[in-house]
Amino acid sequence: MSSASTDPPSASNDGNANTLPDIEEGTTATPSTSGLSSSAGANSSVLLQDLLESKILQDGQVPPTILQSSGSSTAAGGATTATDDSTAPSSSTTAAAAHPTTLRAVPTQHFLPIATIPKTVNAANASSPEQHADNNAQQSVVYNAKPVPDEDCLVSKKRAFVVCAILAAVIVIVVTVSVVMVKKKNEDTTKSLSTSGNNLWWSDKETNLYRVATSRLPSYTVQALRADVSAESGAWYETMRWTDTDFQPTSPQGQAWKWLLSDPLAISSSNTTAASSSSASYSEEQLTTRFALAVLFFATDGLSWNDYTNWLGISNGNSTNDVCTWFSSSEPTHMGYPNERIRNKEDYLKACRQDGFRELRLAANGLVGSNGIPMEIGLLTTLTTLSLNINSLTGTLPSTVAQLTQLRTLECGECGLTGNLTTILQGLSGSVPNLTKLRLYVNSLSGSIPVATRNLTKLTDVRLHENLLTGSIPDEVWAGWERLKFLYTVRNSMSGTLPTYLGLMTSLQALRVEENYLMTGTIPTEVGMLSSMLSFALSDNAFSGSLPTELGLLTNVETMLMGRNKIVSTIPSEFGQLTKVTYFEMEELARLYGTIPTEIGLLTLATDFYVGINKLTGTLPTSLAMWNQSMIAFSFGENLLTGTLPTELGALTACGSFYTSDNQLTGTIPTELGNLRDCYILDTSGNMLTGTIPSELQGLGRNAPIGVFLQQNDLSGSVPSEVCQALSPFVDGMEFHVDCEDVECACNCTCGAAVSLR
Numbered sequence: 001m002s003s004a005s006t007d008p009p010s011a012s013n014d015g016n017a018n019t020l021p022d023i024e025e026g027t028t029a030t031p032s033t034s035g036l037s038s039s040a041g042a043n044s045s046v047l048l049q050d051l052l053e054s055k056i057l058q059d060g061q062v063p064p065t066i067l068q069s070s071g072s073s074t075a076a077g078g079a080t081t082a083t084d085d086s087t088a089p090s091s092s093t094t095a096a097a098a099h100p101t102t103l104r105a106v107p108t109q110h111f112l113p114i115a116t117i118p119k120t121v122n123a124a125n126a127s128s129p130e131q132h133a134d135n136n137a138q139q140s141v142v143y144n145a146k147p148v149p150d151e152d153c154l155v156s157k158k159r160a161f162v163v164c165a166i167l168a169a170v171i172v173i174v175v176t177v178s179v180v181m182v183k184k185k186n187e188d189t190t191k192s193l194s195t196s197g198n199n200l201w202w203s204d205k206e207t208n209l210y211r212v213a214t215s216r217l218p219s220y221t222v223q224a225l226r227a228d229v230s231a232e233s234g235a236w237y238e239t240m241r242w243t244d245t246d247f248q249p250t251s252p253q254g255q256a257w258k259w260l261l262s263d264p265l266a267i268s269s270s271n272t273t274a275a276s277s278s279s280a281s282y283s284e285e286q287l288t289t290r291f292a293l294a295v296l297f298f299a300t301d302g303l304s305w306n307d308y309t310n311w312l313g314i315s316n317g318n319s320t321n322d323v324c325t326w327f328s329s330s331e332p333t334h335m336g337y338p339n340e341r342i343r344n345k346e347d348y349l350k351a352c353r354q355d356g357f358r359e360l361r362l363a364a365n366g367l368v369g370s371n372g373i374p375m376e377i378g379l380l381t382t383l384t385t386l387s388l389n390i391n392s393l394t395g396t397l398p399s400t401v402a403q404l405t406q407l408r409t410l411e412c413g414e415c416g417l418t419g420n421l422t423t424i425l426q427g428l429s430g431s432v433p434n435l436t437k438l439r440l441y442v443n444s445l446s447g448s449i450p451v452a453t454r455n456l457t458k459l460t461d462v463r464l465h466e467n468l469l470t471g472s473i474p475d476e477v478w479a480g481w482e483r484l485k486f487l488y489t490v491r492n493s494m495s496g497t498l499p500t501y502l503g504l505m506t507s508l509q510a511l512r513v514e515e516n517y518l519m520t521g522t523i524p525t526e527v528g529m530l531s532s533m534l535s536f537a538l539s540d541n542a543f544s545g546s547l548p549t550e551l552g553l554l555t556n557v558e559t560m561l562m563g564r565n566k567i568v569s570t571i572p573s574e575f576g577q578l579t580k581v582t583y584f585e586m587e588e589l590a591r592l593y594g595t596i597p598t599e600i601g602l603l604t605l606a607t608d609f610y611v612g613i614n615k616l617t618g619t620l621p622t623s624l625a626m627w628n629q630s631m632i633a634f635s636f637g638e639n640l641l642t643g644t645l646p647t648e649l650g651a652l653t654a655c656g657s658f659y660t661s662d663n664q665l666t667g668t669i670p671t672e673l674g675n676l677r678d679c680y681i682l683d684t685s686g687n688m689l690t691g692t693i694p695s696e697l698q699g700l701g702r703n704a705p706i707g708v709f710l711q712q713n714d715l716s717g718s719v720p721s722e723v724c725q726a727l728s729p730f731v732d733g734m735e736f737h738v739d740c741e742d743v744e745c746a747c748n749c750t751c752g753a754a755v756s757l758r
Contacts, residue, residue, distance in 0.1 A: 208284045209266055216288050218400075220375050221253050221295075228254035252374060256294035259312055260287070263319045285382070286323075289357045292379035293323060299374040300367040300393065307365060329361040329387075359385035363411070367391035372417070378403035387411040389439070394418070397440070402427035408434050413441040413463065421469060422447035429455040437461040441488065448494075449473050454480030465490035465512070472496025478505075486510045490537070497521030498538075503529040510535040514561055517541055528553035537561035539585065544568075547586075552577045563587040563610070570594030571611070576602045587635070588613040595619075596636070601626040612637040612659060619643030620660070625651045635659035637683065642666070645684065650675045661709065662686035669710070674699035683709040685737065692717035693743065698726035707735040710743075711752055718744035 217225075226236045228249040249255050260266050265281055282290070294312060302308050309327040313319035360383060367388065372395020377386070383404050389411050396419030397412060410428075417440065424445075428435055429452040438456075441463045448471030449464075457480050469492040478501040481487075485507050495518035502508070503526025512535060513519055519541040527536070528550025536554060539561040547567060551560070552574025558581055568591040576599020578584070584606060586592060592614035601623025603609065609627075612635040620641060625648030627634075633656055641663040649658070650672025658679055665687040673682065674696030682700060693715060700706055706727070719738065724747030727734050740751035 207267075208282060208287055209260075211284050212287045212291070216284060216379075217291075218375070218378075224251040224253040225257060227251060252295045252298035253376065255298040256291055256376075259294050259319070260291050263290075265320050266290070285356070288379050289323060289382070292376045293326070293357075293360075295374050295376040299371065300369040300391075304368060305362075305366045323357055327362075327365075328359065329363050329365065356382035358382060359387075361385065361387040362391070363387050363389040365391065367393055369393045369395065371395050373398055373412070375400045377401065380404065381406070383407055385409040385411075388415055389413040390415075392416050397424055399423070399427055402431045405431055406434065407432050409437040409439075410435065411437065411439040413439050413443070415443060417443040417445060419445060420447040421445040421464070421467070422450050425453045425456075426450055429453055432456075434458055439463040440467070442466040444468055446470070449477060451476050453477050456480070457483065459484055460507070461486040463488040465492070467492055469494055475499050475501065478502065481505065483507055485532075488512045489516065491515045493518060495519060498524055498527075500524050500526050502526055506530065507532060509533060512537040513541070514538060515540040519543060521545075523548055523551075525550045527551065530554065531556065533557050535559040538565065539563040540565075542566055544590075546570075547572055549574045551575065554578065555580065557581055559583045561585045563589065566590045567592070571597055571600070571616075573597040573599045576600060578603060579605065581606055583608045585610045586614070587611060591615055593617065596621055596641075598623045600624070604628065605630055607632045609634040611635070612639065614639055616641060620646055620649075620665075622646045622648045624649060627652055629654050631655050633657040636663070637661040639663055644668075645670050645673075645689075647672045649673065653677060655679055657681040657683075659683050660687070664688060666690070668692075669694055669697075669715075671696040673697065676700055680706045681709075682706070684713070685709040686712045689713040689715060691715065693719055693723065693738075695720035695722045698722045700726075707737075709735070709737045711737040711739050713739065715739065715743050719747060719749060721746065723747075 222236060228251050229236055249258055266287060296302075297308070297311055302311060303314070305311075307327045309315050310321055310325045311327060313321050357380060360380070369392070372393050373388065375398045377398060378400025380386075381403060384406050385408060386401070386404065387409065390413065392415070393412065394416040397417055401407070401410065401424075421440070424440075428438075429450075433455070435456050436458050438459060439461065442465070445464070445467040446469065448469060451474045454474070454476045459481055460483050462481075462484065463486065465488040469489065472495050473489075478499045482505055484505055486509060488510070490512050491514075494513070494516045497520055498513075502511075502524055506529065508530050509532050511530075511533070514537040517540060519538070521543065522545030523538065523543060525548045527533075527548065530536075531553065533554045534556060536551075536557055537559060540563070543565040544567060546569035547562065549572040552572055554560075555577055557578055560578065560581060560583070563585050564587070567589045569589070570593060571586070576597060579602055581603055582605055584603065585608070587610050592611065593616065595618030596611070596616055598621040600609075601621060604626055606627060607630055609631065610633075616636070616639040618641065620636060620643065624634075624646065628651055631652050632654060634652075635657075637659040638661070641660070643665065644667030645660065645665060647670045650670060652658075653675055655676055656678055658673075658676065658681065661683045663686070665684070667689065668691035669684065669689060671694045673679075674694065676682065677699055678701070680701050682697075689710075690713070693710065697708070698720070700708065715738065719736070724745075727736065727747065734748070736745070736747070736749045738745055738749050738751065740749065
């Protein structure tokens with residue numbers, strides 16, 4: 001047989017007892033003649049068998065080297081045939097020696113089940129039929145030797161087992177602790193939710209909160225809440241997960257409801273019809289009120305308010321605090337018109353009473369709302385006062401205001417409102433019968449005052465000035481407003497006339513319709529019946545006719561404005577009875593002619609008196625000196641007055657502006673005018689005054705820069721040095737006008753017309 005082998009060799013013999021020796025195919029496993037005894041060969045065969053059996057018993061698979069029948073054995077030194085059976089130590093080795101087999105090296109990756117081990121003996125080497133029979137009897141090789149363990153391997157396995165056991169124990173501990181912690185957290189969360197009521201709070205349909213959610217909230221509110229939870233239908237409140245910190249509602253309604261659910265008293269509200277502020281739960285009315293106010297807070301950027309003390313418990317961390325402790329202004333900034341006196345502070349009481357939320361006053365508090373006042377304001381059904389003046393609440397006044405059936409005061413002046421006043425008034429007229437104050441001034445409201453407004457018979461104060469209103473006030477409305485005290489429609493584009501019904505409005509204290517430019521007709525004589533009148537202003541319109549003498553019966557009037565109308569009249573002497581007037585203005589009428597009645601001097605409380613740009617004739621009455629300390633500014637300029645400047649005018653020491661320009665006055669400049677120490681404007685230009693400039697004028701304007709206008713007269717001489725010296729501190733802000741061709745000026749004077757100095 002050939003001794004060459006084409007199979008890959010097994011692991012080389014490096015002295016390890018478990019390493020099989022290299023065996024060439026076609027050699028017999030008998031002792032070599034080069035020095036190995038048959039006993040040594042038999043021992044080697046036994047060792048090989050033990051190793052094979054050990055590996056098989058241990059792994060259940062054949063080791064990398066497998067015995068196969070081949071007819072001869074191979075030793076390390078060459079091929080030799082075993083002839084002495086007595087040298088075999090056991091029957092198994094005897095059989096192996098008596099029946100030469102072939103050892104074939106099998107690649108390491110060839111692991112076969114034990115059942116597949118070849119058991120046939122090479123028949124070619126049988127010398128006789130008996131031997132062939134023995135070969136058949138030995139087809140199954142039985143291994144009885146015990147495995148020889150590797151101590152290092154056992155130690156490594158023990159260590160691995162210990163490490164694995166420790167790791168397993170750690171994993172068990174970690175998993176157990178985690179499970180316990182998660183279970184405890186869930187229990188705590190469940191307990192917390194159960195305590196606060198957030199856990200399926202709607203399941204208790206007997207709570208007031210459930211009733212509010214299902215029956216009190218209007219459709220527009222529910223629509224906003226559905227949008228927050230993406231619920232198109234069904235019970236929107238069951239879709240909410242308000243305890244989820246990742247869920248942040250975007251609508252003011254959603255934010256308000258989430259805040260409401262943070263209040264344990266809201267969740268625990270029991271089946272009650274009323275609850276005081278100190279009770280353990282809220283009534284449906286209180287829940288609705290808290291929700292509506294919270295919507296207003298979120299809709300108007302409550303955190304940017306000037307003052308949000310106690311609102312939603314943000315400032316004190318108490319979400320259960322009584323709404324009656326929430327900030328609400330008790331004082332107005334003004335009553336809706338510049339220089340209007342604050343008279344009725346009793347109208348500005350504490351904003352909340354214990355029997356319900358009555359008054360909401362947040363005027364000038366920095367409210368900002370791009371969508372205007374929220375519709376939920378209509379849920380505050382116990383409200384009697386809503387005052388939001390001087391805020392930036394753009395948009396329209398919600399129609400739900402008409403749901404405030406107990407409302408008495410509605411104020412949203414300077415709020416930036418738009419929309420149609422007609423619609424607003426029609427809504428109020430049919431549902432808010434007790435409305436007494438309507439103040440929507442300085443907005444951009446359009447439309448007109450509808451006839452339906454006559455139903456608001458309890459109105460006492462209507463302020464609609466500075467809007468975009470048109471049309472006239474219907475006669476039926478005038479007739480229905482018998483209780484009216486204040487009517488302001490200033491700076492609109494309204495038309496119409498003043499009806500005779502006006503005389504029946506005996507409570508009227510202010511009628512201000514100036515700067516509409518379209519109001520026509522005459523001033524009814526019935527106006528004289530308005531003895532309570534304090535402010536009567538018709539200026540900048542198209543009223544015609546004459547000034548009725550009955551105006552002199554308005555003995556309590558403080559402001560009378562009649563200028564820039566088509567009135568042709570004289571100044572009735574009865575005006576001398578207006579002894580309480582402080583502001584009197586009748587400039588630029590179509591034709592105000594005649595003389596100035598001496599009775600005008602009786603207006604001793606007057607601070608401003610203007611009758612310029614008219615056709616008045618005659619002289620300035622000396623009785624004007626009776627104005628004394630009260631007069632601050634007066635104008636008789638641009639008339640046809642003659643005569644001299646009365647020396648008595650020097651008694652008006654408090655006068656700030658003195659206008660007698662553009663008349664036909666003659667004579668000299670009275671030295672007494674130097675007593676006008678507070679006068680900052682002295683204008684006698686455009687007359688026929690003669691003489692020199694008196695040095696006493698150095699006393700003018702001691703407290704402020706002044707303007708002295710003496711040009712276009714017949715003056716002569718020079719400006720006194722004392723006057724120049726006295727005016728020098730004010731040279732940068734002073735104007736001193738003279739006719740330079742006639743008057744010599746050694747200081748900073750302006751020649752001729754009024755031109756400002758540097």
